[in-house]
Amino acid sequence: MSYCVKCGVELDDSAACCALCGTPVYMPDDVRSEKQQMPFSSVPAIPAETRRKFAAMIVSVILAIPNIICGIVNLFIHDAGYWSVYVLCSCALLWVIVIFPFMTKKTHPFLLWGFDTAAVFLYTYVFFPMQKENIRNYLTVAVPIIACVSLCALIFIIWARGKSRHWSSVMLHILADCMAVCVVIGAICFVRGLEPGVITTLIIALSDLALIVFGIYCNKSKRIRAWLKRRVFM
Numbered sequence: 001m002s003y004c005v006k007c008g009v010e011l012d013d014s015a016a017c018c019a020l021c022g023t024p025v026y027m028p029d030d031v032r033s034e035k036q037q038m039p040f041s042s043v044p045a046i047p048a049e050t051r052r053k054f055a056a057m058i059v060s061v062i063l064a065i066p067n068i069i070c071g072i073v074n075l076f077i078h079d080a081g082y083w084s085v086y087v088l089c090s091c092a093l094l095w096v097i098v099i100f101p102f103m104t105k106k107t108h109p110f111l112l113w114g115f116d117t118a119a120v121f122l123y124t125y126v127f128f129p130m131q132k133e134n135i136r137n138y139l140t141v142a143v144p145i146i147a148c149v150s151l152c153a154l155i156f157i158i159w160a161r162g163k164s165r166h167w168s169s170v171m172l173h174i175l176a177d178c179m180a181v182c183v184v185i186g187a188i189c190f191v192r193g194l195e196p197g198v199i200t201t202l203i204i205a206l207s208d209l210a211l212i213v214f215g216i217y218c219n220k221s222k223r224i225r226a227w228l229k230r231r232v233f234m
Contacts, residue, residue: 004021005023006023007023052102053103059099060095063091063094064091067087071084089122092123109157110157113154113157116153121146124146125142128142140188141188145181148180153177155177159173168218175211176212178204179212189201
């Protein structure tokens with residue numbers, strides 16, 4: 001004799017569902033019941049948010065282990081300086097950019113943008129020793145480049161949040177941002193007299209400009225867009 005898994009009412013052997021609450025009957029010894037739907041799920045229901053946070057916690061622990069080991073080793077082997085700081089800063093930057101978004105309950109693009117910008121500024125600052133010449137290089141080279149990249153990312157976030165964008169428009173925006181960064185780097189190289197850097201950034205900027213012109217033409221030509229969709233599924 002069997003009983004209902006929900007209300008406990010005694011069930012007939014031929015019953016397909018409970019006569020009181022209507023819960024489907026599952027008989028593990030009956031071959032016919034294998035084709036019936038189980039009254040309860042055998043898979044544990046874990047919210048997606050909990051899974052993300054658990055995965056982020058596991059990765060955080062994995063990142064923390066090499067930092068702890070390097071810190072302990074650096075205490076005994078410090079002839080080459082405190083090199084473990086570089087490992088710590090690299091892992092911290094990776095955690096802020098990749099892991100931190102999984103720890104938040106809701107994605108806040110502007111908050112993540114602020115954290116990422118501050119993390120990159122601090123990360124690059126660590127690699128410039130506290131000397132007058134290096135601090136000048138940090139302020140005149142690293143800060144303008146990071147500020148330009150951060151500003152382009154902020155403009156892209158504001159632009160992308162407005163409405164749904166086509167992939168070609170997103171590609172054009174990214175290419176325009178890359179060209180702006182190349183212009184800033186080229187200007188810095190020109191001021192500092194680094195001719196190879198100027199030539200390299202000029203080539204990249206011209207290549208971006210050519211791609212931008214082609215992308216604008218594709219956006220305006222329905223025939224080209226249809227051809228790309230047929231050929232490369234874009």
